[in-house]
Amino acid sequence: MASNPTRVSTHKTMTLDKTGQSRSSSDWTRDGALAPSVVVVTDSDPAVTDELATVLRERYTVRSAYDDADVLASLDADVSVILLDPELPGLSTREVRTRARNEAAGCQVAALTDERIDLAATWFDDYLVKPVAHDHLVSTVDRLxxxxxxxxxxxxxxxxxxxxxxxxxxxxxxxxxxxxxxxxxxxxxxxxxxxxxxxxxxxxxxxxxxx
Missing domain, CATH: 1.10.287 (Helix Hairpins)
Known part of the structure; x- marks a missing residue:
């Protein structure tokens, strides 16, 4: 899995770790909205993974994952949002959510899909239909x-x-x-x-x- 440098911002404010202790966050959006510490992006098409990661990396710290092992290795307490293709070969999406929320209870998981889905029939927090418009991608990650x-x-x-x-x-x-x-x-x-x-x-x- 390729590693990505952490983006440094001039915004500094309080965020909380799992014990309630305050910590300084350098991962805020440029308009002052809360940004996740880390976004994990994975799609069955590596080109889609790279495209989405490039857009988000202008605002966030991003981890690109290209297979099931990459995804699981990317999960830790810093991850707040995961963009996940349910069709990624060998991947158990439920295992991803379980492990992610064991690390960070608030972690949000959005499906990357080819068509609209009924969220009520899934465990996903949201979904994005590919191809994803860049402004919609950013606004969705901001909200999550x-x-x-x-x-x-x-x-x-x-x-x-x-x-x-x-x-x-x-x-x-x-x-x-x-x-x-x-x-x-x-x-x-x-x-x-x-x-x-x-x-x-x-x-x-x-x-x-x-x-």
Missing amino acids: SRRAEYRTALEVYYQTASERATVTERDRRSELDDRLSQLDQHLNDIFRDLDGSDAYDAALRGFGFDS
Whole structure:
């Protein structure tokens, strides 16, 4: 699998790891919208993989994957969005989603398809019909990245609130109160950029109602 250099941006702001600790993110879109830490792109046609990756690499850190082993090797806690061809030979798409969300609970997976599909009949979060218009590609990844960030922040908020409810030591409670306040502001910031259905979906998944 070819490695790609990490894009460096002048935008710096708070994102959250799986424990709720803040970390500096250099992967924001140029218009200030949340961007995923990493996007994985894989299609059964290597030329399509390269085309989509080239477009997205102007804004994001991208990992191109050319076979099933590449895809699985690309998955870690930094991945927020996966663009995945379900017809990639040898690939178990369910294994990809399971492994991706074990690494990063908010990870969003979009199918790269040749025709429209009924999302309700699949486990995919979205889909893109090939050939994909470049502006539609970017807007879809932007939306999925915001949704991924919202879901991750929700999960951390629930975990932190649960810990806060059982802690008796004063300093630790104060620390958790500060973290909850920070998380609440972070969620509000993301929510303003989400439409109702995206926020609803993220909230349901945060409570464990996942297909």
